[in-house]
Amino acid sequence: MVEAFAVASGKGGTGKTTGTLALGMALAEEYDVTVVDADTGMANLLFHAGLADVETTLHDVLVEGGAPVAEAAYERFGMRVVPCGTSLSGLEAADPAELREVVATLAADADVLLLDSPATLSSKSAVLPVVLADRIVVVLQPTIPAISDGLKVQEYALSYGSEIAGTLFNRVQGDVTAVRERVDRYFEGPLLATIPESDAARAARSAGEPLLAHAPESAAATAYREAAAALDPRDGDSDDVAERFRTAVIPDPP
């Protein structure tokens, strides 16, 4: 089985990468989970997963005649993690369209694929994860810009035939009941969890560890586990998913 989720927000700073790894670790207790840094233009995942010094990254796989994806996949924290590199030359050489083949390969050995998506909808490669995923986790903050951008992500996803797995209210301070109830009217799928703003998340990032490894008892970690439990991954056929990724109509590189 495999189901591909894109974790997406139209806006930066919503804690999307922290959330992707937290959902991944929580789901890994029950499933084989692979997390991919699909934000090829702004590598971030590697810093959160203690992979800042690794030699081979997704960028080395996405070049013509590049490394096999297995060399850029690292077993960490009970998951398989595929980070992007930070070098600009690596990024320039990488072809985001190759991501499709990489994801197809990874789908063969996973129950759950989590794609950490770019915090923008401004380019083809940024939108690609939203097009390829089965379902989208929309990460919101209770602010007008974050909710506006989340609505845009949802409309893109629905336009391209991807479903909405639910919304995550992230980095929440105070009582947001009134906002949450109203947001629920406009977004498909359930509200997966409300994650409180957390010093533990910042500390985890500094330590190069996912939140669930660094502070498993924190309120934020508990809320992420609740969100993961609500995701309920589906039993998709691995071959079908791999085939869908391979045959997806892919744009020219930017």
Place this chain on the structure above:
Amino acid sequence: MIPDGELLRARVVTDLAAPLEDALDRRLDGYAVLAPRETLLSDDDDRGVITFETGVPALAYHAGTDRGGPPALADIGAGPHRLELYDLDPAHLTVPHTTDELRVPPGMPAERLAGASDLADRTRRVADEPETIDDGAVAAFLDDEDAIEDIRETARAEAERRAEQWGFEDAIED
């Protein structure tokens, strides 16, 4: 795209530092329309607009050149200007303010249009103040169903237009 606001002042100014500082001090949500002083005798299109988000310049656009962002500031150019300053409910600015191509860095209008580096610094400090999350404003925004529908429709149309550009047509749901 931006509805008419409430006119706060209309006058000819030789130095834009004062009105920019005034907008900052009152944490104005709204916009300024700037035209060359002689515009009443010349081209009606020769006007620029700068929007404000809690007093901080957000967007710049020039109607005559159809350019946005920093280039629009160059088009607005040095004064004297005829200035009109308007107050507007920020809910009407939410959608325009998501247009990245029109955005200007917070301190840039003060620097470019008024040569006021102190004011530019002050504007940047205000812009860097942590975003206070006002649940009431967010709830009010979410109660405006027309504005929400506008965001959704615009995004849907954009997604469909780009699907053609980007070769995603096969993914589009009928």
